[in-house]
Amino acid sequence: MNVLHFVGAFFGDSAHWHGYDGIPTRLLEHLRYSLIALGVAAAVGLPAGLLTGHTGRGGNVLAFIATAARALPSFGLLVLMFILFGFGLVPVMIPLVVLAVPPILVTTYEAMRSVDPSPVDAARGMGMSEARILFQVELPVALPVVLGGLRTAAVQIVSTATIAAYVSLGGLGRYIMDGLYQHDYEKVVGGATLVAALALVTLALFWAAGRLTVSPGVRRRG
């Protein structure tokens, strides 16, 4: 009776591969929650981080918001939102977004602030517009770190999205939650393994995105 035995048994059981409680369904549900949460968090965090980083204003406010958001426990927030909004996707998305915004926001801000000021000065002196300076001078150099923030957020979302099962939604957390109730450890371990694997795949995807989008002139500096 070891963990590997549980893993083998879980994935070897053909009943786990189809139906509304099958692995493909749960995986797609989990991906859906994660992508929506990451999308919303990026839509909030990236523009705010890029703008404050570019102008250099609002850094203190930003640090305060990020610290406050980090102090909120995801699980407590989930329960609170469930009480407020009832059953549905919204109470799950709010804690996930609150969890993911700080790493995106703070890292993007820091990445933009750490860009060497002299190319920016040169660009401005050559008559580049502020938008061009942001997107064509600062962002390409800040990109590896910005991607790092998104990656951290994505991995946290993927692992934390399991809490959706607590409020009767699907996702990979279903296996863990149900397994715990039913004392079915095979299910618990199987679900946890899937979550871990998905987190690793997420890391790999971000690594590939970095290789594709970061200029070799920047990448060397790591």
Next chain:
Amino acid sequence: MIRIDGVTKRYPDGTVAVDRLSLDIPDGAITVFVGPSGCGKTTTLRMINRMVEPSEGRILIDGEDSRRQPVNTLRRSMGYVIQNAGLFQHRTIVDNIATVPRLLGWSKEKARSRARELMERVGLDGSLAKRYPYQLSGGQQQRVGVARALAADPPVLLMDEPFSAVDPVVRKGLQDELLRIQAELGKTIVFVTHDIDEAVKLGTMVAVMRTGGRLAQYAPPAELLSDPADAFVEDFLGADRGIRRLSFFPSAELELLTGPVAAAGTGRTAARDTGDAPYLLVTDADGRPLGWAEPGLPTDGPVDPGRLLPCGRPFVAGQDSLRAALDCAVLSPTGWAVAVDGSGRVAGVVSQQAIGEAIRAAHAGGRSDGADTGASAKVAG
């Protein structure tokens, strides 16, 4: 022409960076702003392309107020070079140089072919085109910075301490290159430095500024060295301004003696007869200097190249300045300087004493014509 008209820059905290500055920057020449840190020289430069907006006064470009046109249009019409080059590390060298043409809407192909043309002009090997900035040395990066500023062929070039972060040997190369480019292209260059030697070397006109953002003196470098306006300028020019000023006097007036010169292996009697130098300069068969023969040797028979004193670095007659000639004489073990022609053959020898007389003569004449010929009389070396 760029006219700075009563310009003051005052910051909200009350600091005055530039104080009622007025001067005209001539077209097609290098105007250098020089002074200690905090004298407002960089602020002045940055007000020309409106990176800093003046609090009072105005800047006229060819008679038109610089605020009349959109700020980015103004900036695109002026090349901008800064310390450490400020290259875009995510772009290749060729794309860095092509930046402003691309901003002006040129096609990628046209902008890149222009960029390659400029790489050649600033002395960069074409094989570097596809490299990234981190793969280049500091001096090469600065050349890219100059090429990038020249890419859209702007009439004006603003250069903010562009060479101060590279080592002295590389800096000298970059300065010579800038003078060459300026001679070829005739740009209006505004150059900021804290190095008075750089200012004297590069400037057609030099504006010396003092702390508090006030203009101390605005003059061609030769005039600056001969007639510093006050104790501040004199002090800033340093202790050896008399020697440095000799750079502006040509060596063409020096009377060269050819008597005490003889080729190795030839008879020495004739040379001895005409020369009044205690030493004899021995040359090879092509007339290039080998060294000085010591006195007290037999007065006849062939010249023996065996025991010679080194003759040091010669100066090029007519082309080098009196400063170079004096330097040769000072370094020569015999106290005599060796003059060569453009191809390195001996043109004659001249004593320290004769150079001293030429310096006195030049000083006597230089003061009167220094004012009108100005820095155009600057001599190489």
